[in-house]
Amino acid sequence: MSPGKRARVTLRDVAEQALVSPTTASFVLSGRRDMRISPATEERVLQAARALGYRRPAPAIGVVSDATGHTAGESLRDRVGGEILQDCAAGEILRGCVAAAGDHGHAVLTAHGVDGPQALAARGVRGFVHVSTATAAYAVPLPLRGRRLVTVGASGPSMPIPAVLTDDAQAGRAVAAALTAAGHTAGIWLAGQALPGSGARRLSGIRTELRSAGSRLAGHVQCGWTPDETRTALTHLFGTGARPTALIAMNDRVAMGAYQAAGAAGLSIPHDVSVISFGDSDLARWLHPGLSSVDLAYVGAGRLAVELLLAGRVRAGVHRLPAELRTRQSVGPPSR
Structure with a gap:
């Protein structure tokens, strides 16, 4: 501690000055009345707190x-x-x-x-x-x-x-608009279940934006929101000969599985297939090439x-x- 700088007064300091337990001091200073404390003891604690300059921490x-x-x-x-x-x-x-x-x-x-x-x-x-x-x-x-x-x-x-x-619906519109602006009008697939709540709202936004551009989803890979499940599902899709021009991943972990499946199929991102996602997690910056992803705030x-x-x-x-x-x-x- 630097010279002249006072240490912060603690509850234990007050208790020692008032000759009571820290629990008793805490009850008095927090204003609780569910413990029997004599008026004399209460006043002793309050006097010690004033003398020491004790400040009660803000409630959590x-x-x-x-x-x-x-x-x-x-x-x-x-x-x-x-x-x-x-x-x-x-x-x-x-x-x-x-x-x-x-x-x-x-x-x-x-x-x-x-x-x-x-x-x-x-x-x-x-x-x-x-x-x-x-x-x-x-x-x-x-x-x-x-x-x-x-x-x-x-x-x-x-x-x-x-x-x-x-605003998940706005997020869905943003990813769809980015793909149509890049020239994708067909061959856009969704990867990951549209789970109730956020997922459903994202899907609604995607469909709304694609309709306004005269387009629609070409398909939907119903897989869990993890890299392993996505990789397995998309490996199967690519094995059927299907070749999406773009994949919308329901989160960045789904996008990671899409990267893995595309690499195993000999497809490059974004030349053969574009990938876009939701979450803007650290994964979005770590993946190569960098993943376009919506910051969900x-x-x-x-x-x-x-x-x-x-x-x-x-x-x-x-x-x-x-x-x-x-x-x-x-x-x-x-x-x-």
Whole structure:
């Protein structure tokens, strides 16, 4: 520690000055009344805090993952799709939450599972961000009802709380427009299941944009959102003699499988087949040639969720973030 710089006063310092336990000091300074503390002890703690210049840390923000968010009407397929989407996005959303919370002097605590909200509430958390991939009508999970709450990822015709959502339909239109602008009017295939929620919205945007250009999808490879499943499915497709001029991958891991299958079939990207994707993950920059992919604003979604949470009373409903295509070298004109 540099000369003249005072160390931050901790809760333990206050407890030692007041001759009480840190637990007692915490109860007094947090204003809790569910523990019997005599008025004299309470005053001693408050005097010690004032004398030492103790400042209570800002309350933490709780980020609760999708395990608490499944609604009764969701099918197993919905839940599996939700887990895939969460795996791709949750880390980026959390990064945005942490950044925004830090800007306002708050910490972030995370939890997963139905007991998570209660565990965080016991640690003083009063505001929550729920990272949800619910594909049925959204319902606030029982453990989060009555709490200050913003959700990220869920959509519905009437959201009961503020919800932050990436514009997946716009993202779908962006990838389709990039392909038609490059000259692709036929031979455009989709790779990856159009899962309920984000996947379905992306597919809707793709179809809308292609229709406006007088085109449509030539085919749809129904495979999971992983490189291995995509590679297997596209290897089979190429083995039938089918030669898409362009592939739209439902995420960057699907695109990675497409790169692998194309290479094994002796096809070059983008000369023989263009590839475009959603997610703009690190994979998009690591693949060669660089993968054109839509930034789905997951970090921005986390940031906005925390900003809305800290703003107090915010209107219920969807706050939609724009998606932006990051153009690299994987899209070119059709070779035939």
